[in-house]
Structure formats: structure tokens, C-alpha cells
Amino acid sequence: MKKETIKILICDDDDLNLGINERCVEIISKREDKEILIYSFREPNEDMMSLIESNQIEIALLDIELEHEDGLAIAKRLQNKNPRIPIIFITGHEEYKGDAWNIMAIGYIEKPVNLEKFDLLFTRALALVENEKKRKFLELLDIVVNKKHIQIRLSNIISVEKVLRKVELHTSRGKYTASGTLNEIVERLGTGFIKINQSVVVNRDKILSIDSTTVYLANGEQHIIGRTYIKQVRNACKNHRLGS
Structure with a gap:
């Protein structure tokens, strides 16, 4: 580590x-x-x-x-x-x-x-x-992909996004489309993750930078910060070492 x-x-x-x-x-x-x-x-x-x-x-x-x-x-x-x-x-x-x-x-x-x-x-x-x-x-997240249970290391997850009735997990090893709701997965992610709008949760350790409207992630993703989430995101990132 x-x-x-x-x-x-x-x-x-x-x-x-x-x-x-x-x-x-x-x-x-x-x-x-x-x-x-x-x-x-x-x-x-x-x-x-x-x-x-x-x-x-x-x-x-x-x-x-x-x-x-x-x-x-x-x-x-x-x-x-x-x-x-x-x-x-x-x-x-x-x-x-x-x-x-x-x-x-x-x-x-x-x-x-x-x-x-x-x-x-x-x-x-x-x-x-x-x-x-x-x-x-070492903590793992258990998800269902194509009716099969797989486990993903939390430290490998970059972002989690709600897409229609599925949830997409973007990780350092690829993308997974899982069954379930965003809220169900968020409850199991822990405090190392932060919700930045109604549809997207990101790993704090994967945030490279933020500006007044956008979060920039280590894999090149960019996500708009929801208006009601701006203060929460800024507070979370204010004292977090970005891009580490």
C-alpha cells in the first residue's frame, strides 16, 4: 500500500x-x-x-x-x-x-x-x-452481475452510477453492470465514498480535483455536482488530499 x-x-x-x-x-x-x-x-x-x-x-x-x-x-x-x-x-x-x-x-x-x-x-x-x-x-463488495455473484475490492471502485434500472460500477479493472438500486449499494460502500448527485457516487481517493460544478476522477471521468450536493462535496474534499 x-x-x-x-x-x-x-x-x-x-x-x-x-x-x-x-x-x-x-x-x-x-x-x-x-x-x-x-x-x-x-x-x-x-x-x-x-x-x-x-x-x-x-x-x-x-x-x-x-x-x-x-x-x-x-x-x-x-x-x-x-x-x-x-x-x-x-x-x-x-x-x-x-x-x-x-x-x-x-x-x-x-x-x-x-x-x-x-x-x-x-x-x-x-x-x-x-x-x-x-x-x-481488503474489504469486498458483493454484487450480482448477469445472475452471478462477484466480489469487488472497494479500493478498486472509482465510481458508481445509476443507469436506468441498473447500476454501473467503474473500477480500475473495468466496468460492471449490476442488479439492484444505487441506494442499496451506497449503504454497503462506507464512508470512503461520497454522493455527488442523485445518480453518481464516487470514491474520495479517486478524485483528482473539483471545480465549482464538476468532479474529475483518476480514470478520466467527469461528473456534474448536483446543486444540493455542492456544499457536502466541497466539505468532503476540502480536507482530503486529492489526487493522492
């Missing part, structure tokens, strides 16, 4: 702690030979919520105590989008430990940050992300 950028959210309302967390993440990621992209926030805002909604964050480090919305609430938002996301809580208070475990975080770090524990938990988070990527890469 090619090396992919791991997107990391850090939220801490203390500038010093925020800087320490960023530096620790950078040092450990470099040692583990991981390419990362850090999104840092001092408090929840519209940009952070848009980032969460786009479902691009793969690891989160959250201060539990924030002025406007605590880290536990942010963690629940992230888990609603991705139940498998590794979350590490950072707290200066013992009483929050139980809350952290209830959220199913992989661990918590007390302030001031213990570098050894930070290393242990963040390295574990990187491993979990890597395992999840491998799982998704």
Missing part, C-alpha cells in the same frame, strides 16, 4: 500545551515514518465542525476541559462519524478519567504531559489507523 497522509485533530485551549502536543505528534510520526497533517484548534469553531463533518480526521487528541464545548462532546461527534477513531484525552483533573473510558478512548494523558505515556498512546493510535486502512483496502 502507498503511504497516505494521516489527518490528526488537536484541540487544547492552552497555547503552551497545544504546542507541546503538536511537537510530540511531529517527532513520533517522523520516527514511525508516517506522513501527517495536523489540524490544531484552541477551541471548537465552525472550521473544526466542518472538518469533523467531512469525516477526514483519523486521530484526535482532545483537552477535556474547554470553555465552550468539552472534549467529551467533541469525541462523541467524531465517533458518530467514525466509531473506530482513536481518541486520546488530555486532562488536568483525575475526576475525568472515568468519562474518558466511557467514551471508549484509547487512553488519557494527565497534565503536565508525560512524554513516555504520550509516546505509548500515540504510537498505538498510529498502529490502529494503519490496521484500519489495511482492513478497508
